[in-house]
Amino acid sequence: MSQKTIGLIGGMSWESSAEYYRIINQETQRRLGGVHSAQSLLFSVDFDEIKQLQHAGEWDRLAEHMKSAAIRLERGGADFIVICTNTMHRLADEVSSAVTIPLLHIADPTAERIKAAGHKRIGLLGTAFTMEQDFYKGRLQQRHGLDVIVPDADDRQVVHEVIYKELVLGKINPESRQAYRNIIARLIERGAGAIILGCTEIMLLVSGEDSAVPLFDTTTIHAVAAVDHALKA
Structure with a gap:
C-alpha cells in the first residue's frame, strides 16, 4: 500500500515530537503489519528561540520560522504538513499560505x-x-x-x-x-x-x-x- 509522506514541524518541544513519531509509526505498523513504518520528514526547530519569541509576543517572527519549516518540508517531498504543537496553530493560516500542500489542523x-x-x-x-x-x-x-x-x-x-x-x-x-x-x-x-x-x-x-x-x-x-x-x- 502506498503512503503519503507526512511532513512534521517539531521540536516544540522535542519531548512531545518524540511522542508524535512513536505514535505515528506504531499506528502505521498496527494497520499495515510486519515491519511497516510511516513515511515521514521531520523538521525540528530550536525550541529555546521559539519559547522566547512566544513570550515576547513576536508572532510575526515566529510566522517566518514556521513558514520556512513548512517550505523546507514541501521541497523535501512532504505531501501534507502536521504542526506538532497546539500553540503554534496560532500561525496555521500563515503556514498554509506558504505552501501548496495541505495542513492537517490539530x-x-x-x-x-x-x-x-x-x-x-x-x-x-x-x-x-x-x-x-x-x-x-x-x-x-x-x-x-x-x-x-x-x-x-x-x-x-x-x-x-x-x-x-x-x-x-x-x-x-x-x-x-x-x-x-x-x-x-x-x-x-x-x-x-x-x-x-x-x-x-x-x-x-x-x-x-x-x-x-x-x-x-x-x-x-x-x-x-x-x-x-x-x-x-
Whole structure:
C-alpha cells in the first residue's frame, strides 16, 4: 500500500515530537503489519528561540520560522504538513499560505472525536496562548459548535508554568499532577463533560485516571489523524 509522506514541524518541544513519531509509526505498523513504518520528514526547530519569541509576543517572527519549516518540508517531498504543537496553530493560516500542500489542523480531528463521543461542553487545558487567545477556542466553537470553557486566571497560570518549566524539559512532578487533577475537577464542577489536553506535552503528566470525565489527548488524536491521511487511498 502506498503512503503519503507526512511532513512534521517539531521540536516544540522535542519531548512531545518524540511522542508524535512513536505514535505515528506504531499506528502505521498496527494497520499495515510486519515491519511497516510511516513515511515521514521531520523538521525540528530550536525550541529555546521559539519559547522566547512566544513570550515576547513576536508572532510575526515566529510566522517566518514556521513558514520556512513548512517550505523546507514541501521541497523535501512532504505531501501534507502536521504542526506538532497546539500553540503554534496560532500561525496555521500563515503556514498554509506558504505552501501548496495541505495542513492537517490539530483542532479538527480533536473536535470530530469529541462530537462523535457525544460531548458538547468541554474544558480546555493548554498554554496560556491556547487557553486565552481565540485561534483555538474560536475554531472549536465556530467551526464545530462546541462550548469551550477554560480555567480561571490563577489556574491558567499554573497550567502554563508547569508546561514551560517542567514538561518541555521532561520533568514529571507528582505535585504538578495533583494540581492538574484539581484544576480538571474545577472545570468539571463548571459543567465540562470532557477535557481537551490542548498542549502536546500534557499527555506526559496526566491520564484517564486523573479525571472523572473523558480526556481527549490532542497528541494522540492528531498523530492518528496523520496516519489516516497518509494511508487514505
